[in-house]
Amino acid sequence: MNEENEISLVDLLLVVADNLKLLILGPLLVGLLALGIGYALPQSFTSQAHLNLGDSAKAVEAMMRSPAVLDVVLKQFPSPLGVTDRARDELAKKFQFGTGPKGAGVTKLEVEEESPARAQSLANALIDTWLATTKPPPESKLELTRKLKLSQDSLETVSQLLKRMAGETATLIQPNVKYELGTQAVQLLQLRNGYVDAIAAIELQLQGQTHDVVASPPSLPTEATKPKKSLIAVLAALGSGFALLLWVFMRQAWKNAAQDPETLKKQARLRSALGMSRS
Numbered sequence: 001m002n003e004e005n006e007i008s009l010v011d012l013l014l015v016v017a018d019n020l021k022l023l024i025l026g027p028l029l030v031g032l033l034a035l036g037i038g039y040a041l042p043q044s045f046t047s048q049a050h051l052n053l054g055d056s057a058k059a060v061e062a063m064m065r066s067p068a069v070l071d072v073v074l075k076q077f078p079s080p081l082g083v084t085d086r087a088r089d090e091l092a093k094k095f096q097f098g099t100g101p102k103g104a105g106v107t108k109l110e111v112e113e114e115s116p117a118r119a120q121s122l123a124n125a126l127i128d129t130w131l132a133t134t135k136p137p138p139e140s141k142l143e144l145t146r147k148l149k150l151s152q153d154s155l156e157t158v159s160q161l162l163k164r165m166a167g168e169t170a171t172l173i174q175p176n177v178k179y180e181l182g183t184q185a186v187q188l189l190q191l192r193n194g195y196v197d198a199i200a201a202i203e204l205q206l207q208g209q210t211h212d213v214v215a216s217p218p219s220l221p222t223e224a225t226k227p228k229k230s231l232i233a234v235l236a237a238l239g240s241g242f243a244l245l246l247w248v249f250m251r252q253a254w255k256n257a258a259q260d261p262e263t264l265k266k267q268a269r270l271r272s273a274l275g276m277s278r279s
Helices: 002-018 020-040 054-064 067-076 085-092 116-133 138-171 175-207 229-257 261-274
Strands: 045-051 095-099 107-113 214-216
Touching: 002 020, 002 229, 020 229, 045 116, 054 067, 054 095, 054 116, 067 085, 067 116, 095 116, 107 116, 138 175
Parallel strands: none
Antiparallel strands: 045 107, 045 214, 095 107
């Protein structure tokens, strides 16, 4: 058994040695061809930005993939498909959200395009358009502005009352009157604080999300992310080398099998069925 195994191994090595040039040059040529094709394929570049979104990352992503954002961006970057569902789908495929550097607590936005400048511009457009959606619409803005003006006027009135009350309290000596004025002052202070908080809340609503949420702006990529030309060439060379090696072994096995008369007849029938003439 050991002798038969040794002979089989030697036979395999002989087959490889006899076809060594083919097994080396074949994968090499295929790898070079794949490398050339890789350079001919359209390239894509990825711009990265980091956003401080906290727990709202999923909500922000959903908004960016909605027509409210995509339609506006499509007008800045026109598509041959127009502003359609298919165009929105194609645009949505160009960006994705991920986790930023470990421990940084930020969300990473990656945008892929055919050129570095276009990738950076598209990323900026997506961010700016989303930020615009966080501001109230015109109807709500008018109502908020009205409430803001009322709160500011009320705050001014209360502040003037407190100022006048402070002056009157200093000139009064009756204990009971001073106590009543002090109680009213406390109530007015609470009322004033309420107006201050209301004004701050309305101003935040009117302002919407600010650009401070952008931890790092979209980058200008310097290298193409696709296609990975070197990886394509290596995989093509390995795949073709394996295929050639398999073909060499099968061809040798076919020749060895032809030495058996019974197997030779079967091979002839197989060629006939496949319409192949014997060489």
